[in-house]
Amino acid sequence: MEVIAWVLIALCFVIGFIGLVYPIIPAALFIFGGFVVYGLFFNFADLPWWFWTIEILFLVLLFGADAAANAFGVKKFGGSKAGLWGSTIGLIVGPFIIPIIGILVGPFVGAILAEILFNRSTLKQSVKSGIGSVVGFVTSVFTKGIIQVVMVALFFWVT
Structure with a gap:
């Protein structure tokens, strides 16, 4: 059962990092979900109150x-x-229309069209404005x- 727990925790973390570039995936919630999975399989008391406080602040x-x-x-970059x-919509739609590079092309084209x-x-x-949207995305x-x-x-330091 312990192996299953760690696989699920690792899966949550991996999906969380994939969510950095695919905005449909709520990355932060998957990272936090890994902590919750740990608590459910092992013990929430293993993670002290200050850990939860810091992680919730990071989540926000x-x-x-x-x-x-x-x-x-x-x-x-002068956008409105x-x-x-337009950038946000392009960020969501772009990867579906143009796999892989759509994550950068989508917000760029979306911002241009909206403007x-x-x-x-x-x-x-x-x-x-489109360039600004890409810069903003990469910075994010x-x-x-x-x-x-x-x-x-x-998390790994505390556990």
Whole structure:
């Protein structure tokens, strides 16, 4: 039973890291889910209260970092709310339309189309917004990746 527990925990962590680049997967929740699986199979008391406090704060930080990095990237490059929404929709749809590279092409094209359609922006300004969306996404993946590594490292340090 112990082996099954560790396989499920590892699976949660792996899915969590895959979720960094596939926004449909709630990465942070899978990482946190690994901790819950540990508690269910072993003992929640093995993980002290301060561990749960820190991990919940990291979980909140992950959700905030995701939204903030994308918004920052689009806004920094002169994009609008429409560009931000287009980028977000492109981020979700892109990987399904163009596997693998759709994760970068989707937000780029989404931001450009939204800027042109809703704000009547020039192509030059729309492309800048698209570049900002990609910069925001890459920044978000990097930031969330570091936070998730710290979360998992803290888990293994405590267990």
